[in-house]
Amino acid sequence: MTSAPAPASARGPVAAPPSADAPLRIGTRGSPLALAQAEETRRRLMTAHDLPPEALEIVPIKTTGDRVQDRALSEIGGKGLFTKEIEEALTEGRIDLAVHSMKDMPVEQPEGLVLTTYLPREDPRDAFVSLRHAAIAALPQGAVVGTSSLRRRAQLLHRRPDLKVVEFRGNVQTRLRKLEDGVAEATFLAVAGLRRLGMLDLAEAGIAPEDMLPAVAQGAIGIEQRAGDDVVSALLASLNDADTTHQLAAERAFLAGLDGSCRTPIGGYATLLPDARLRLRGEIIRPDGSERLATEREGPIADAAALGADAAAELRDRGGVGFFDGLG
Numbered sequence: 523m524t525s526a527p528a529p530a531s532a533r534g535p536v537a538a539p540p541s542a543d544a545p546l547r548i549g550t551r552g553s554p555l556a557l558a559q560a561e562e563t564r565r566r567l568m569t570a571h572d573l574p575p576e577a578l579e580i581v582p583i584k585t586t587g588d589r590v591q592d593r594a595l596s597e598i599g600g601k602g603l604f605t606k607e608i609e610e611a612l613t614e615g616r617i618d619l620a621v622h623s624m625k626d627m628p629v630e631q632p633e634g635l636v637l638t639t640y641l642p643r644e645d646p647r648d649a650f651v652s653l654r655h656a657a658i659a660a661l662p663q664g665a666v667v668g669t670s671s672l673r674r675r676a677q678l679l680h681r682r683p684d685l686k687v688v689e690f691r692g693n694v695q696t697r698l699r700k701l702e703d704g705v706a707e708a709t710f711l712a713v714a715g716l717r718r719l720g721m722l723d724l725a726e727a728g729i730a731p732e733d734m735l736p737a738v739a740q741g742a743i744g745i746e747q748r749a750g751d752d753v754v755s756a757l758l759a760s761l762n763d764a765d766t767t768h769q770l771a772a773e774r775a776f777l778a779g780l781d782g783s784c785r786t787p788i789g790g791y792a793t794l795l796p797d798a799r800l801r802l803r804g805e806i807i808r809p810d811g812s813e814r815l816a817t818e819r820e821g822p823i824a825d826a827a828a829l830g831a832d833a834a835a836e837l838r839d840r841g842g843v844g845f846f847d848g849l850g
């Protein structure tokens with residue numbers, strides 16, 4: 523027996539808007555930065571749908587990356603460290619959507635989950651943070667710099683092979699204390715994170731992308747949901763930023779083409795041009811900074827992903843097998 527396609531409401535009565543009794547649950551990491559990003563998402567949903575704050579519940583979730591504080595992130599392994607537990611909660615229906623720093627998101631999502639919404643991107647640049655020095659160029663010979671990012675480490679050593687890089691983990695407050703304690707002369711943080719935390723005054727000016735190419739998706743917040751959850755899709759639809767979507771399509775295709783993970787120093791940043799075009803800059807750097815390979819693509823935004831994949835293929839060929847070997 524055949525039947526007509528099920529109407530959209532076949533899953534039950536037409537969903538009521540989120541309310542204090544049945545709030546929309548927003549999953550996030552519990553760090554101050556992650557909570558600020560979840561709050562921004564909540565504010566945007568409240569404004570877009572005229573909802574009271576109680577209709578949107580923020581649910582903090584601890585991830586492996588939050589739990590493991592004593593080892594370098596690159597040792598524990600790859601991307602997904604900050605997303606796995608949150609995605610499990612989403613799949614199991616304990617939350618309705620998840621807010622992520624796109625920089626920490628693997629290029630592929632687990633079965634049944636989709637990234638549907640990018641908020642307007644914040645400043646993508648890295649910030650130089652130091653209590654004594656104004657910029658990288660002002661650091662004395664042999665100075666110690668703290669970072670846990672393989673990309674920043676490799677980029678820095680490429681420019682300044684004399685510097686010594688030490689592992690620097692923890693949240694912004696922890697890292698600042700380390701600077702005060704003299705563990706390092708300087709560190710780097712994303713301008714976007716500092717701004718969202720209201721701590722931008724800590725940083726000297728952001729570093730121009732020409733001098734330190736940002737990580738793929740740095741500064742962008744993405745919202746993940748269950749595929750086919752029409753209620754959540756409808757609530758999120760008006761929040762998506764088209765420019766950010768095009769930038770990330772190019773950058774994430776570039777990362778995917780390089781099989782990027784936390785273990786690989788990769789920079790990728792796309793900017794929009796007039797006439798619906800886009801420019802992607804990408805680079806790979808050996809972990810010790812000894813070699814940097816860079817490329818650029820320009821084309822219509824409709825080809826964003828193809829431009830990213832093409833740039834990655836070029837660098838893969840030029841770098842050859844083993845380019846990323848030799849992690850210190």
Ligand SMILES: NCc1[nH]cc(CCC(=O)O)c1CC(=O)O
Binds near residue numbers: 740
């Ligand atoms: N890996 C941690 C992380 N993930 C996203 C940000 C910053 C915010 C952003 O890029 O949107 C940070 C901290 C930092 O790099 O300073």
